[in-house]
Amino acid sequence: MSDTRKLYVRSFGCQMNVYDAQRMTDTLAKEGYVETDSPDDADLVILNTCHIREKAAEKVYSELGRLKKAQEEAGRRQMVAVAGCVAQAEGGEILKRARGVDLVVGPQSYHKLPELLADAARRGHNRRAGIVETEFPVEDKFDFLPPPTPAAIAKRGPTAFVTVQEGCDKFCTFCVVPYTRGAEVSRPLAKILDEVIRLAEAGVREVTLIGQNVNAYHGADAAGRTANLPELVRRIAEVPGIARVRYTTSHPRDMDDELIAAHRELPALMPYLHLPVQSGSNRVLAAMNRKHDRELFFDIVARVRAARPDIAFSSDFIVGFPGETEADFTETMDLVERVGFASAFSFKYSPRPGTPAAGMGEQVPEAAKSERIHALQALLDRQKAAFDAACRGRRFDILLEKPGRFPGQLIGRSPYLQSVVVEAPLEAIGTLAEVEVREVSTKSLSGDICGGEFFGERPARESRFIGQGEKLEA
């Protein structure tokens, strides 16, 4: 198709949605769609939704209402598609609850977007009845989703997400993921490597491997065997141009010896691990069907720290799970105190339709949930502030990613994903700089460049990262 149409994609929720949004954009670029930053300007708006908590899911309806109103006020007609996990979970219900939706499309059907949109457009001319596509088709969507062009990769900067695994077989009793994203599926090793090579050739330096249960990765390799995550990371670290590898999100049960050893052996694997624990109470962990207890979590943290002393941890927590008592919550606070996190996400339990926990008795009152989340977040904020403060005066490799707020400034990321502001020219974007951290604020660090790929030979000074373990002993 030769006519140019404008596309606006808004993603809610997790990093997989960010990745999916890019793949949808790449698919539609072939159909003549170009991206715009403004929904009001777009011929097609895609809301890429999240169903993990009620608040996230409700956002789609307020956004749909806002779009409808803006369309009516401007007297213009846009195509509107709802994608992502709300689409998968609620399907045709969305058409009943919100007017003006042309297409509801689940995450396994994004490769069919061009035909679905053409179909929806044809219908739109006759009657306003939306299309719903939430099947889990037999074909692998990744075989049909086109790769981004080198120009698109360059525009997205030197870091990229790559989905390596999708879905989850763990069935934690609070979680919708096994229902919205389906059973665990891993992409074949060769296809992931091809994608990473293409990204690296276009200038990407850091790859984050993503999956709902990424450390359970078990993709087929060329010899017909199964490759695990440590092997995948090793192969990706060897791709010319790739300097850093990360992976997220992991389950404690799948942190095996080989993966822990990879943290010791592969300098490209960043010393920062997001490892959701959810609760510090064994009673609650059992009711959540987490398949691990607090002792296993402590053991993993100790083993990972022994392998890579500079590692820092982040995690996810849920407070107010059905039946959680004050004593259970105290166990969570105790776990946080003992481990020490560089950063973390914490949530009030939100009952999700169709999950076992939604039907459990002993739902915790809202007031208790609020009190507990405030206490937990205050502790986690203190730990984050202490971790950031301990970075002052240290030297890190920073990957310079984009221009800063003021001319002459660039923003990069530390190994621990902290934003770091430095004075450097635009040409240094995409390079690793050695930076001494000078100032620390709640939002970012700032520092001085001492050397690096763009700036020439580094001074022969010892550079070392700090891990949370060191900070706690200090």
Ligand code: 5AD
């Ligand atoms: N309520 C609150 N938080 C949830 N999470 C997942 N499901 C729920 C729920 N029903 C949180 C978990 C998970 C993160 C992605 O979202 O902490 O790790």
Ligand code: SF4
């Ligand atoms: Fe959800 Fe548990 Fe699977 Fe994570 S491991 S996606 S929390 S069911």
